[in-house]
Amino acid sequence: MHTDLVAALDIGGTKIAGALVDGGGRLLVRAQRPTPARQDGETVMRAVAEVLGELSGSPLWGRAGAVGIGSAGPVDASAGTVSPVNVPGWRDFPLVDRVRAATGGLPVELIGDGVAITAAEHWQGAARGHDNALCMVVSTGVGGGLVLGGRLHPGPTGNAGHIGHISVDLDGDPCPCGARGCVERIASGPHIARRALEQGWRPGPDGDTSAAAVAAAARAGDPVAVASFGRAARALAAGIAATATLVEIDIAVIGGGVGKAGDILFIPLRKALTDYATLSFVRRLTVVPARMGTDAGLVGAAAAALSRAPDATAASR
Amino acid sequence: MHTDLVAALDIGGTKIAGALVDGGGRLLVRAQRPTPARQDGETVMRAVAEVLGELSGSPLWGRAGAVGIGSAGPVDASAGTVSPVNVPGWRDFPLVDRVRAATGGLPVELIGDGVAITAAEHWQGAARGHDNALCMVVSTGVGGGLVLGGRLHPGPTGNAGHIGHISVDLDGDPCPCGARGCVERIASGPHIARRALEQGWRPGPDGDTSAAAVAAAARAGDPVAVASFGRAARALAAGIAATATLVEIDIAVIGGGVGKAGDILFIPLRKALTDYATLSFVRRLTVVPARMGTDAGLVGAAAAALSRAPDATAASR
Incomplete structure (x- = not known):
């Protein structure tokens, strides 16, 4: 058969x-x-x-x-x-x-699920044709996976690309994983919303305090909402730059709910990448939204x- | 022939x-x-x-x-x-x-030279027999290289493993590379010495203000010298843990002048690794001194x- x-x-x-x-x-x-x-x-x-x-x-x-x-x-x-x-x-x-x-x-x-998303983006999505790529999901958590040398790099246990739990702020807030200042602790949807609320942002009449509501407020010009996305963008940029500096990727693909925030995320993210991805061999790194759906x-x-x-x-x- | x-x-x-x-x-x-x-x-x-x-x-x-x-x-x-x-x-x-x-x-x-050191440690040194390894040189600068899946991973341009210039402190001190809070900016020999001097450590009669002199002072119990190595150890641990979390390495090899500091470096480094390498698949990570010489x-x-x-x-x- x-x-x-x-x-x-x-x-x-x-x-x-x-x-x-x-x-x-x-x-x-x-x-x-x-x-x-x-x-x-x-x-x-x-x-x-x-x-x-x-x-x-x-x-x-x-x-x-x-x-x-x-x-x-x-x-x-x-x-x-x-x-x-x-x-x-x-x-x-x-x-x-x-x-x-x-x-x-x-x-x-x-x-792992981050590796699976990566395999999909590399096969049919935004990382297609890229031999060295990081694909991420930024939503309730932050996950990811790597393509290196044209092949999926799951690592020996299938967990490689776990960018949500690398520390970009070694003295930062404790993360449930046990470390401090992890990318997820700064850039996930719940933390984007938490930071906006702590800094005085208030939801509309519908009471929606999700990151999507913060994104809508940011698009309407709310400076606290803009700043919370800006902080998430810096953490993502530091993590993506670290990945590129370590393994030489030329594209980072961002999916998940936060990845759908559009310019509110991608404009400060691309700017922050120029701050953190500084060595000659990582300067051509681009970051794009995911293309694959559910x-x-x-x-x-x-x-x-x-x-x-x-x-x-x-x-x- | x-x-x-x-x-x-x-x-x-x-x-x-x-x-x-x-x-x-x-x-x-x-x-x-x-x-x-x-x-x-x-x-x-x-x-x-x-x-x-x-x-x-x-x-x-x-x-x-x-x-x-x-x-x-x-x-x-x-x-x-x-x-x-x-x-x-x-x-x-x-x-x-x-x-x-x-x-x-x-x-x-x-x-690159960091990749070359890695090839040597993997072939004949401390990373021999390890299919997934990070090898580092910590001296005036901080460099490195990766072995993934049993093979050297130089990356498309030969620069992969550049751990000295990943940011572990996104709001940290500016690094000459243009980023902030790079591992090298915290853990290199000159920065170990600078930090000790800034905090009040003074050299002996020979006037030696090298990291090796700070290491000697630390071994003699000087708390400022101990603290400066401790800070370097945390930055190295965050960087090594990030690498393991991203690509699944099971050993990190540290050479160079600072790598020769012995327990003054390795004891706080191993302790800090337990703080930053927290996910199940990176907990067995070990860190050892380099074995290859000049x-x-x-x-x-x-x-x-x-x-x-x-x-x-x-x-x-």
Whole structure:
């Protein structure tokens, strides 16, 4: 049987999405369940099995030659386990073995969700054609992944590119991760909103205190809202510049809710990059919004699986 | 003719060293000239040509199948040019073409000096056997290089691993590179000494105000000297942790004069690493002193060249 498709799973704290994906990145069959995130590990696994069960009911299932999983982290690709922060029932949960068993022994490729988004942007999105790229998601948290030398760089455990938890302010505010001054602690949506509120910004009549509301206020000229995005932009710029200085990337792609803020984010970000990316070999670095939509996690997981499926057309690795 | 050797050049602001090196990393023939760093570019090139001329006078020269160059940066491996900060006569100087011409057309491999040190430590030193490593030189400046997935990662221009100029304090002191709060601006030898002097440390009767003198004072219990090394250790820890979080390294190797400070540096550094390297996949990171001596630049340049010399036993790439 010709195995020209892969199964993809995108596992987050809110939903578990699955799809059968072809070598061109098209999602041919989909399935989805809410993540029973507060329940025990077997209950969460049951939701995964239901998604896979629904996919395997498709007449196309027999053409699936591998499974790709992009999971909320941390993951451990070398051990085949996941410990998503927002799914406490899964700690060192042997997801790879369980998915392999549930699919009759298909090869399984596990990567972190930031790495999956990166695989998608590199295959079909804003990082396409770039051999050295950082792709980020800036929303409730800050995640990311790297393409180096034309290939996805998941690292030995599948977590590389974790830019949200590098410190750009070594004496800064404590981060829940245990460090101080992490990019996420300054630039995530909740921290953009928190900083604006602390500095005196007040929401409109709808009471919306999200980063999107701060962005709207900034676009209307509110100086406190502008300043909070400016601070986030500096932290992102320092982190992106650090990444470029360490591994030589030529593009940074920013997705997620904060990434959708547009000029309010990108104008100060591009300006701050000129302050922090100063060495000759990083000066040509550009930063652009992400192009992939909500299917990025599935498309990226598929890209990882295609690299394992011998018959499929693996475009990205 | 069997080409089982390579020629190596180590080009710095003080000296230009050369050697013929075998597949086991042994330096069989050596040559050296002072760098005429304040003179024009052709004068500097003449010193390089003299080193090559001396090597080519050896009966072993005919066995050299490639040339490896580790140069003070920035370099541009893709263009084959170098612009060492401390050699103003060389700006975008076409060193690769000139060395190729001077050696009758041998293939030439150019990398930055931090990358060369890394190649040496990975081949024969403290990073041997580690597939993912950061190697650093902490002395007058702070440089470095990366091994990723078992291979040297010079990046497209040969400058990857430039950890000295990542910002770990985005509001910190201005760095000559143009950014703020760079690792080098906090952790280099001159800045360790400057900070100690500013805080009231005074040198002994010999008037020695080097970082080595501050290290001696710290070992004797001087609290200001201890604090200055502690601050350097935190900056190094934040930078090393950022690197591990971004690309998943499991060892950091520290050489250079400051790296020789011993426990005065390594005890606070290891403690600070537990503060900044907090995610599960970076917690096993270790930090150790370099093992290679003053020949590290030559050995590393040879390692890079061996990767190009088809007949030689390339151990490192």
